Amino acid sequence: MKAEIIAVGTELLLGQIVNSNAQYLSQELASLGIDVYFQTVVGDNMNRLCEATRLASSRADLMIFTGGIGPTQDDITKQALATVLGRSLHIDRMAMDNLDRFFKDRALPMTENNRRQALAIDGGTPLPNETGLAVGNALSEDGKYYIVLPGPPSEMKPMFQNQAKPWILGHVLTNEAPIYSKMLKFAGIGESLLETKLMDLIENQSDPTIAPYAKESEVTIRISTKAESDSEAQEKLNTMEQEITARLSDHLYASEDVPIEKVIIDMMTEQGLTLGIAESCTGGMLMETITSIPGSATVFIGGIVCYSNAMKEKLLNVPRDLLEGDDAPGAVSAETARVLAEQVRMVVDTDFGLSITGVAGPGYSERKPVGLVYIAISRRGGDTLVMELNLKGNRDTIRIRSAKTVLYHLWKQLKENEVRN
Structure with missing residues (x-):
């Protein structure tokens, strides 16, 4: 299963904000066993966004869009995806009710452009926004899967965890065995030396798989396996952890993702x-x-x-x-x-x-x-x-x-x- 992350927003291209969403989603998709081969950033331009969507559809099975679903005229992600798929947009009733309550509770007038945040693509599944106003979307066509999420991380992360991720498990990964992972954290050793000490395990890996990630003065290893049950997964993960620990006990400070x-x-x-x-x-x-x-x-x-x-x-x-x-x-x-x-x-x-x-x-x-x-x-x-x-x-x-x-x-x-x- 191959995925592509498409971040929408001219502010990303101008370097005004950092695309932290792509890092988060790549890690989450990796934990599901979904490979991210491409990350694309597109400005707020309908033609270029449609072109990027068509290209992504030609090389990925799952496309995840972030950003461009707010109330302004340059928020065009749903419109572009609907255009590429030949579908129409409609107002999602639950999302509209949420907008009405938001402005009523604050005694504020709701301008007409705010209705754009309640738009959903025909034939898709609306994804409720627990921390914001713009509804997300998930849909499939011709064996391809599309998910639209908001841009602000405070909205995107809860929507992915509570709405999009269950949708992926229920619609995209229905025939896949669950993926189980364990994070091992190391200090006092560089990524290259750590990799050297584990080179035979990395080169001969099949199941579980080993993936190193480096941060400043810390290295993380993610051990992952597919298994039919938690007990089967833990047995395989623990066996690999014991082998790694035997080689790097002076540097392994945690078996979970903590500093x-x-x-x-x-x-x-x-x-x-x-x-x-x-x-x-x-x-x-x-x-x-x-x-x-x-x-x-x-x-x-x-x-x-x-x-x-x-x-x-x-x-x-x-x-x-x-x-x-x-x-x-x-x-x-x-x-x-x-x-x-x-x-x-x-x-x-x-x-x-x-x-x-x-x-x-x-x-x-x-x-x-x-x-x-x-x-x-x-x-x-x-x-x-x-x-x-x-x-x-x-x-x-x-x-x-x-x-x-x-x-x-x-x-x-x-x-x-x-x-x-």
């Missing part, structure tokens, strides 16, 4: 541990990453952004002769990283203290190169781990990789603590 900071918060909560953070070059990014996780308040006690040498000295008692002077190691040094981690742990009175200090760029600092970063992890009653990193990339990339690297090494220490206990 490493979520796993760390859960582990520290379970172990009754607390955390303090001192940041220089990352400017609070590590603390923001931690506090973005619900429940982090039970673990993260506090932190300090000590960007300047004066703040390192004043707030965390870093000796001046460590920071400045001809023979001083400087702010960007293993010595300073160590003191920062140990001092923030004592000042905030936590079990762990983390620190990051380095050169994020774009220029040199202390005559030290961009990408030179030192991280440290201080533990109550234990030794302090200090590491030198030589990172590549732009300023944002260096900061993200610094934060993710210290989290990876904290996770390793927490994992070792679990084993000891």
